[in-house]
Amino acid sequence: MQYQQFKHCGLNVALNMLSGKWKPIILYHLFHQQEMRFTELWRIIPxxxxxxxxxxxxxxxxxxxxxxxxxxxxxPEVYYRLSERGKALGPALSALELWANEYAADEVTELKQRKKVTA
Amino acid sequence: MQYQQFKHCGLNVALNMLSGKWKPIILYHLFHQQEMRFTELWRIIPxxxxxxxxxxxxxxxxxxxxxxxxxxxxxPEVYYRLSERGKALGPALSALELWANEYAADEVTELKQRKKVTA
DNA sequence: TGAACAGGTTACCAAAAGGTAAACTTCTTT
DNA sequence: AAAGAAGTTTACCTTTTGGTAACCTGTTCA
Structure with a gap:
């Protein structure tokens, strides 16, 4: 087996920073739009x-x-945008997304459908 | 900017599966040891x-x-080991680990020290 | 007979995360 | 003077997560 090059310390730090119900969506929007105002984010997130x-x-x-x-x-206007540290998360987030679509596709489509139904 | 190829659905699914205080350590041990018994895990995790x-x-x-x-x-003996889906997480976890060590090294070492002190 | 062991369950509790609704601030517009 | 807008704060409540400690099940071994 390859890919064993992780210790749980770094992993813990990373997952802690990502833990929070709305952080994936926030990151998603900031990755796609450079900078966003508070109210803009508030309105765009369900x-x-x-x-x-x-x-x-x-x-x-x-x-x-x-x-x-x-x-x-x-x-007053308040803008939020990714820092360098935030931008550097890109590859890791892509890797997670890739995994979800390849190995957990059923749960992903399930989630999408739940959103359609309730929203 | 590259690396924008993630949607929040897959990311959400992945992070949900990884959320839980002890899951990083559990994964870490299973990635490094093939299979482990319940009590073995219980004893090895602080x-x-x-x-x-x-x-x-x-x-x-x-x-x-x-x-x-x-x-x-x-x-009775109960063994736990990674599934194919679990093993496939390897690259994504490595990417997170890599990011943590490159871009959040201070928090990582801080965590290590806290562990030394309290354990 | 009864202690010991591995894995698991139960009842019960404390802390953290998320949510609702209202109010505040500081200015602009009417 | 009154209303509105953007960002933020407050008080309060519910749900989820993590934790303690005792107990159960079957077999083996002293």
Whole structure:
């Protein structure tokens, strides 16, 4: 067997930073759109509570995955975008996505259908 | 930017299957040792409660990441090993590990030190 | 007879994660 | 003066996750 080159320390650190119900979607959008405003994210993500979205963004900022930029215009505008550290996650996230589609395709399509039904 | 080839559905499925306090360690040991008995895992992982370890193993079995094999000897022996789906996670886990060591090295070493101190 | 062992269950509890709804701030627009 | 907008905070509640400790099952061995 190859691919045994992981220890659980690094893995734990990475998974901790990714754990949170809405973080995959947040990352997804930031990877595809460069930068987004708070309300834009809030509107685009199905049913997050403002408070929860904010908590997630704060955590991700604390983990230095994203960068928060506040423009002191009025009404204030706050932009979020990926940091270098965040961008560097790309390959790993692609690898997970690839695995899900190759080896857990049933669960993926199941999830998509559940979303169609409920949304 | 490259590496944008992920949607959040597959990513969600993958991260859900990996979420659980002790799953990284469990995977780590199964990747390195082929198969392990329940008690062996229980003893090797610092401070898991039997109940919790069992819950994690059951979830992973339900997700078809691992395979449970019971031998009806006495005292009974139960072996856990990776399924094909589980083994296929290797590259993605390596990628996460790699990322953690390259881009979040400080958190990784911090975690290692905390373990030394408390264990 | 009864302790010991491996794997598992039960009842019960504490902490963390996620959610709802309302209010606050600071300015602009009407 | 009143209403509105963007981002944030507060108080409160429910669900999920992780944890403790005792107990059960069958067989082997002293």
């Amino acid at each position: 049913k997050v509570a403002k408070k929860v979205l904010l908590e997630h963004l704060k955590q991700m900022e604390a983990h230095e995955l994203i960068i928060r930029e506040e423009k002191h215009t009025f009404p | 401070k898991v409660a039997k109940k919790v370890l069992l819950e994690h193993l059951k979830q992973m079995e339900a997700h078809e990441l691992i395979i449970r094999e019971e031998k009806h000897t006495f005292p």
